[in-house]
Amino acid sequence: MASSHDADTAGITRRKSLAAIAGAGALGLAGCTQSGNGGDGGDELSGPINIAGSSTVFPLMSAVMEDFAEQHPGVDPDISSTGSGGGFSNFFCTGDTDFNNASRPIQPEEETLCEENGVEYIELIAATDALTVVVNPDADWIDSLTTEELAQIWKSDPAQTWDEVRDEFPNEEIERFGAADTSGTYDYFIEAILEEEGHTSDYQATEQDNTIAQGVSGSEFAIGYFGFAYYFQNPDQLKALGIDDGDGPVKPSLETASSGEYTPLSRPLFTYPSISSLGEEHIAEFARYFVEQTTNEDLVAGDVGYVPATEETQEEQMQKLEDAIERAQG
Amino acid sequence: MATDNANADGFGEVSRVRGIVFEYLSLGASVFGLVALGVLLVYVAIDAFDLANASPEWLLTYFLTLVVPFLAFCLYSADDAAVTRRALGALGGGLVAVAALFTAIEALVVPIPRLNWQLAYLFVVAAPVTAYLAYVGSGGRVGAVGFGLLGRLVGGVAVGLAAGTLFLVFDPLLWFLAYTLGVLPAVGLYALGRLRSSPRAQTATVPVGLVGLVAAAFLREVVATYPSDLLIYLWTIAIPVAAAGALLVGDRRGRTAAVAVGGAPLVVATAGGFLASSAGLPAPTVLLVLVLTGVPTAVYVSRVVDAGEGLAGLGLPFLLAGGVIAGALVVQTFGFPTPEPWLDGSFLTAAPSRTPTDAGLYPAIVGSVIIIALVAVLSFALGVGTSVFLEEYTPGTGPLGTLTRILQVNVANLAAVPSVVYGLLGLGLFANLLGLGIGTAVTAALTLSLLILPITIISAQEAIRSVPDDLRRGSDAMGATRWQTTKNVVLPEAMPGILTGTILALGRAIGETAPLIMIGAATTVFRAPDSLFSRFSAMPMQIYTWAGFPQADFRYGVVAAGVITLLIILVGMNGTAILLRNRAERGS
Numbered sequence: 057m058a059s060s061h062d063a064d065t066a067g068i069t070r071r072k073s074l075a076a077i078a079g080a081g082a083l084g085l086a087g088c089t090q091s092g093n094g095g096d097g098g099d100e101l102s103g104p105i106n107i108a109g110s111s112t113v114f115p116l117m118s119a120v121m122e123d124f125a126e127q128h129p130g131v132d133p134d135i136s137s138t139g140s141g142g143g144f145s146n147f148f149c150t151g152d153t154d155f156n157n158a159s160r161p162i163q164p165e166e167e168t169l170c171e172e173n174g175v176e177y178i179e180l181i182a183a184t185d186a187l188t189v190v191v192n193p194d195a196d197w198i199d200s201l202t203t204e205e206l207a208q209i210w211k212s213d214p215a216q217t218w219d220e221v222r223d224e225f226p227n228e229e230i231e232r233f234g235a236a237d238t239s240g241t242y243d244y245f246i247e248a249i250l251e252e253e254g255h256t257s258d259y260q261a262t263e264q265d266n267t268i269a270q271g272v273s274g275s276e277f278a279i280g281y282f283g284f285a286y287y288f289q290n291p292d293q294l295k296a297l298g299i300d301d302g303d304g305p306v307k308p309s310l311e312t313a314s315s316g317e318y319t320p321l322s323r324p325l326f327t328y329p330s331i332s333s334l335g336e337e338h339i340a341e342f343a344r345y346f347v348e349q350t351t352n353e354d355l356v357a358g359d360v361g362y363v364p365a366t367e368e369t370q371e372e373q374m375q376k377l378e379d380a381i382e383r384a385q386g
Numbered sequence: 387m388a389t390d391n392a393n394a395d396g397f398g399e400v401s402r403v404r405g406i407v408f409e410y411l412s413l414g415a416s417v418f419g420l421v422a423l424g425v426l427l428v429y430v431a432i433d434a435f436d437l438a439n440a441s442p443e444w445l446l447t448y449f450l451t452l453v454v455p456f457l458a459f460c461l462y463s464a465d466d467a468a469v470t471r472r473a474l475g476a477l478g479g480g481l482v483a484v485a486a487l488f489t490a491i492e493a494l495v496v497p498i499p500r501l502n503w504q505l506a507y508l509f510v511v512a513a514p515v516t517a518y519l520a521y522v523g524s525g526g527r528v529g530a531v532g533f534g535l536l537g538r539l540v541g542g543v544a545v546g547l548a549a550g551t552l553f554l555v556f557d558p559l560l561w562f563l564a565y566t567l568g569v570l571p572a573v574g575l576y577a578l579g580r581l582r583s584s585p586r587a588q589t590a591t592v593p594v595g596l597v598g599l600v601a602a603a604f605l606r607e608v609v610a611t612y613p614s615d616l617l618i619y620l621w622t623i624a625i626p627v628a629a630a631g632a633l634l635v636g637d638r639r640g641r642t643a644a645v646a647v648g649g650a651p652l653v654v655a656t657a658g659g660f661l662a663s664s665a666g667l668p669a670p671t672v673l674l675v676l677v678l679t680g681v682p683t684a685v686y687v688s689r690v691v692d693a694g695e696g697l698a699g700l701g702l703p704f705l706l707a708g709g710v711i712a713g714a715l716v717v718q719t720f721g722f723p724t725p726e727p728w729l730d731g732s733f734l735t736a737a738p739s740r741t742p743t744d745a746g747l748y749p750a751i752v753g754s755v756i757i758i759a760l761v762a763v764l765s766f767a768l769g770v771g772t773s774v775f776l777e778e779y780t781p782g783t784g785p786l787g788t789l790t791r792i793l794q795v796n797v798a799n800l801a802a803v804p805s806v807v808y809g810l811l812g813l814g815l816f817a818n819l820l821g822l823g824i825g826t827a828v829t830a831a832l833t834l835s836l837l838i839l840p841i842t843i844i845s846a847q848e849a850i851r852s853v854p855d856d857l858r859r860g861s862d863a864m865g866a867t868r869w870q871t872t873k874n875v876v877l878p879e880a881m882p883g884i885l886t887g888t889i890l891a892l893g894r895a896i897g898e899t900a901p902l903i904m905i906g907a908a909t910t911v912f913r914a915p916d917s918l919f920s921r922f923s924a925m926p927m928q929i930y931t932w933a934g935f936p937q938a939d940f941r942y943g944v945v946a947a948g949v950i951t952l953l954i955i956l957v958g959m960n961g962t963a964i965l966l967r968n969r970a971e972r973g974s
Contacts, residue, residue: 089611104921106825108906115935118910119740125912134908134921136825137931147906152824264934266941289936359740361936 101338102130109136109143109157110240111263112283113182113325115360117157120349124342131338139263140240141166144328151175154333155343158326159185159240159283160247176331178380180347180373183356184363186284186313187245187321190269190294192276197225200298200305203249203320209279210234210245212254218277226277232259233271233280239263241283248320269294284308288361313363325362329377335384343381347373428509429500433946436725438500443722445504449512451716452709457516459532459705460523462698469522473515480511531690531699538686539703542679544958549623549678550671551755555827555917558618558670560606565622567605568598616659619670624677628652631681635688647688651680729947737912738928742939745932747948751955752914753827753922758896758959760831760918761838765895766888768835769842770877772797773884776843777850778872794847801840808837809904817905825906828918833901838891845887849880878970885967889960896956899926925952 107117114137121133138146140158148156149170161179162170170177189206191198198218201209205222208215209230218225235241237255246255260271265286272280272294287296287308298305301319312318327346333339349355350365350373357364365373432438457477461470488503498506523529553561572595579587613621632648659673690700717724728742736746780790812833816822822829853876861871908923909931915922929948932940 090614106908106921111934114909114931115740118738121910122737122739122912125737132911132913132920134825134911134923136903136906137909138903147824152906265936266934286936290938 100130101128101341103132103336103338105131105133105155105339105342106147106153107133107135107155107157107327108138108147108153109155109327110140110159110325111137112140112159112185112239112241112285113157113327115285116183116325116356116362117155117327117346119355119359120346121342123349123355124345128338128341131342133342139238140243141238145169148177148328148330149173149175151330151332154330154339156328157182158328159323160243161326162328177328178331178376180327180329180343180377181350181365181369182325182327182346183350183360183365184313185323185325186308186310186318186363187241187248187281187323188284188287188308189279189281189297189299189321190272190287191279191297192272192274193293193295194276195295198297200300200307202300203302206249206299207253210256210259211250212256214256214258228277231271231275231278232256233268233278234259234261235268235282236261236263241281244323245281248323284313284363285361310357310363314366322363329380331380331384333384334377334381337385340381340385343377344374347377424509430946430949431509432500432505433942434729434950435727436943437505438725439723440505440725441723442502442504443720444717444724445508447716447722448709448713449508451713452706453512453516455705455709457519459702460519460529463523463526463529463532464519465526466522469519473519476515477511480515481507484510527696528699529696531696532702533699535683535686535690535700536702536706538682539679541961542682543675545962546675546678547671548755548759548958550668550674551752552759553619553670553674554752554914555756555920557606558615559612560602562612562618562622563602563605563609564599567602568595571595571598616663616669616673619673620656620659624652624655624673627677627681631685634685639688639692643688647684648681651677651684654680727947728943729950733944733947734951738910742937742944745940745944747925747928747951749911749914750923750925750928751951753911754896754925754952755955756827756915756918757831757834757922757924758892760828761834761895762888762892764831764835765838765842765891768839769846769888770884772839772843773846773850774872774877777847778868778876797840797843801844805837805898805900806904808833809901811836812901812905823919823921825908825921826919827915827922829905830902830907830922830924831918833905834895834898837898837901838895841891841894842884842888845890846880846884849883849887850876852883853879881970882967885963885970889963889967892959892963893956896959897926897952899924899930902927925955 105121107121114135118135121135125131125133136143136147140156140160141163143153143156144158144162144166147153149166149172151173156177162177189201201221208221210232214232215221215230217227217229219227221230234255235245242255242261260267262268265282268280268282269286269290272278287294288310296308298307299318299321300306306312306317306319308318308321313322316322329339329343334343347370351367351370353364356362457473461473464470484507485503488498488501488506492498520529520533524533572591575587575594576591579585579591612618628648628651631651632644635647636644655673655676658676659669662672663669687700690697716722732744733746734751735748736744737749738747739745776790776794781787782790812829813824816829816832817824817826822832857875857879858871861875866874902924907927908921909927911921911923925948929945929952932945932948935941
C-alpha cells in the first residue's frame with residue numbers, strides 16, 4: 057500500500073512539474089510570436105523599381121540606385137544593361153520597366169511604339185558624356201584630328217591607310233574599333249561626325265569598352281572611340297586625341313566638356329521615366345533623388361566619370377519632373 | 387629459330403612508329419587542355435585572393451602551420467615508407483626545379499606577369515602533392531575518419547547555407563502550417579504503421595498528408611499570429627533532424643547516447659540561433675547551419691568511437707583550425723604584409739556597389755541558387771518522365787515506333803539549338819503568354835529547364851537502355867506489372883547514369899547568360915529575391931557586367947572573386963549530386 061501511495065505522489069509531482077515547465081515554456085514562447093500579415097507597413101517607401109537601357113548610363117544609374125537602396129530598405133531596385141534601343145523596344149515601350157536609360161534621344165519609331173502601347177514618358181537629362189577618340193600610347197606621330205579627318209576614317213567608304221588622312225602620317229593600314237550599331241554611342245557618333253555619310257562597316261564592333269581598349273592597345277596603328285568613363289579611369293592605358301572643330305584641338309576632360317569647348321563630341325545622356333510609374337510614391341521619390349544627384353560631383357565625375365549637370369539644368373529637370381509627378385498622382 | 391625466320395617468311399614487320407606517334411599526340415591533346423585550364427584557374431585564384439601581394443614570409447608561415455601538418459597527417463595515415471620518401475622527394479626536388487626553371491625563364495625568355503617562383507611552387511608542386519597525399523591518406527583508417535569528419539563539417543555548413551537560402555523565397559509561415567498539419571501527422575502515421583505493422587495506418591498516410599496540406603494553405607490566410615521565424619525553423623527542421631540523428635544512434639547504443647547525439651547539437655544550435663538574432667545575424671540560417679553540421683558530426687563521431695578504429699583521425703579539424711590560428715598569430719606578431727583577398731566575407735554577403743572594395747555578390751548568389759534548385763527538380767522530373775515513357779512504354783515497331791524515332795531525332799537536335807533561342811521561347815511563352823513576368827525567377831527556371839531538357843532526356847534514355855533486358859524479363863517472369871518492373875528494377879539500375887547526365891546538364895544551366903538576357907533578367911539587383919516571382923540577377927550576369935566596368939579593380943579582382951564563387955558553388959552542387967549517385971550505385 058505504502059509503496060503504491062508513494063508512486064501516486066511521485067506521479068502527481070511529476071505531472072505538476074511537467075505542467076509548470078510547459079507553462080513557463082509557453083510564457084517564454086509568447087514573446088517570440090509574429091503577425092501573419094507580414095510587412096511592418098508605415099510610411100516607409102517600398103516596392104520594386106525596374107530600369108533597363110543604355111550601357112553607357114548603366115554605371116551612373118546603378119551608382120544612384122545603390123545609394124537610394126541603402127537609404128530606403130523597403131525599396132527593391134533592379135537594373136539591366138540592354139543598350140538604349142533594346143531597352144525601349146523590348147521593355148520600356150511595352151510597359152515592363154519604369155525607366156529607360158538612353159545615350160541619345162528617343163527615336164521616332166520608338167515613340168510610335170510607346171504611343172501604340174499607351175506608355176507616356178518624360179525626358180530627363182542625366183549627365184554629359186565626352187565621346188573619346190583613342191589611339192595607342194606608342195603612337196607619338198599623332199596628337200589630334202580635325203572633325204573632317206575623323207569623318208574620313210569612319211565614313212562608309214573610309215580611308216584605308218593613315219597617310220590618306222594626313223600626309224605626314226605613316227603609310228600603314230588603319231585598324232578600327234568602335235561601338236556596335238545597337239549602341240547609342242554609335243548613333244551619336246554618326247550624328248556628330250559623319251552625318252549623312254554613314255558609318256563604315258569595316259571595323260570591330262562591340263558593346264564592351266574593354267574590347268575596344270584591348271584592341272587599340274594591341275596595335276600602334278589602331279583607333280577607337282567610346283564614352284569618357286573608360287578613359288577617365290585608365291588614363292595611362294590609351295592616348296586620347298584632341299578634336300579640332302575649327303578652333304584648334306581640344307582634349308576631352310571634365311572641364312572642357314562642361315565648359316562646352318569639347319565639341320562636337322560632348323553629348324547629353326538621358327533617362328526616360330514612364331509617367332504612370334511616377335504615380336507610385338517610391339518611384340517618384342527615386343526620380344527626384346536621381347535628379348538631385350545629377351549635380352553631385354563626387355558621384356558623377358569622381359566615381360563614374362561623366363560631367364555633372366549644371367544647377368540650372370537640374371532646376372529645369374526638377375520642374376519638369378514635378379509637373380509629371382503631379383499629373384500622375386493628381 | 388622460328389622467330390628468326392618469321393620476318394623473312396613474310397609474317398611481316400609491323401611498324402610501331404604510328405602507334406607511338408598516336409600515343410604522344412593524344413598525350414599532347416590532353417595535356418594542352420589541362421594545362422590551359424590549370425593556368426586559367428591559377429590566375430583567377432591569384433587575382434581573387436590577391437596572392438600576387440602575398441609576401442614570401444606570409445606564404446611560408448601558412449605553409450608551415452597549415453600545409454605541413456596536413457601533409458604529416460596524411461603520411462601518418464598512409465603509413466607507407468615508400469610514399470613518404472616519394473612525397474618528400476617531390477616537395478624538395480620540386481622546390482629546386484621550380485625555382486631554377488622559373489628564374490631561368492624570367493631571365494632568358496619572357497617575364498611572367500603576376501607570378502613569382504614561390505607561387506609557382508605552390509601551384510605546380512605543393513598543390514598536386516597535397517592532393518595526391520590526401521588521396522593516399524584517405525585510404526588509411528585514420529585518414530578516412532579525418533576526411534569523413536571534415537566532409538560532414540563542410541557538407542553540413544554547405545547544406546545549411548543552401549537551405550537557409552532556399553527558405554528566403556518560401557513563406558516560412560505557410561511551411562510552418564504545412565509541416566505541422568500535413569508532414570508531421572503523415573510521417574507519424576507511417577511510423578506507427580511500420581511499428582505496429584498496421585497496413586491501415588500506412589494507407590492513411592497519403593490522404594492525411596494531403597488533407598493537412600490543403601488545410602494549411604487555407605489556414606494561412608485565417609491564422610493571424612505565428613511563432614517567430616527562429617521557432618518555426620527549430621520546430622520544423624532542427625528538432626526532426628536531431629530526432630533522426632538520435633534514432634540512428636539509439637538503435638545501437640541506447641538512450642543516453644541517443645539523447646547526447648541528438649540533444650547536444652540541438653541545444654548548441656538553439657543557443658546559437660538566439661545569440662545570432664540578438665547580434666543581428668540571420669538567426670534561422672545560423673540555426674540551420676549549426677544543426678545540420680552538428681547532428682551528422684555527432685552521429686559520425688559516435689559511430690567512429692563505437693568502431694574504436696582510427697580515433698586519431700578525429701583530430702584533423704582541430705589540426706587545421708589550430709594551423710590557421712597559429713599562422714594568424716605568427717603573421718600578426720611579426721607584422722608580415724598580408725594579402726587582401728577580394729573574395730572575403732563581405733563579398734559574399736554584400737550587395738553590388740560602384741566601389742570595388744564594397745562590391746558583393748550576395749543577391750546574385752541567392753538568385754542563382756534558387757534558380758538552379760528549381761531547374762534541378764523540374765528538369766529531373768520532366769527528363770526522367772520523358773525518357774521512361776520513350777524507352778519503356780512506346781512500341782519499337784509499327785507507325786507508333788516510327789513516330790517515336792522521329793521524336794528521338796528531334797530531341798537530339800534540340801540539344802544543339804543555341805541557348806538564345808530558348809531565351810526567346812521563354813520570353814514569349816512563360817513571360818508574356820503565361821504571364822509569369824519578365825525577368826522573374828520562375829520564368830528563368832522554366833526557361834533553363836527547357837534548355838537542358840534534351841540533354842537530361844538523352845542521357846536518361848541511354849542509362850535506361852543500358853539496363854540489361856534479362857533483368858526486365860526476370861521481373862516479368864516473377865509476375866511483376868510493368869509499373870513494378872520500372873519502379874523496382876529499371877529505375878534503380880539506371881539511376882547512377884541518369885544522375886550523371888543531370889549533373890552535367892545542371893553545370894551548363896548555372897553558367898548560362900544568353901537566355902537570361904533574353905527573358906529580361908536584371909543585370910544588377912540590390913536585394914536578394916524574396917519570392918519566386920521577384921526579379922533576380924544570376925552570378926554569370928553580374929560577373930559579365932563587372933568585366934565591362936572601366937575600373938581595373940573590377941575587371942581583375944572582383945571578377946576573379948565572382949568566378950571563384952561560381953566555381954565553388956558549382957563544385958558543391960556537383961559534389962552533392964555525385965554523393966547521391968554513389969549512394970545509388972552502392973544501393974543497386
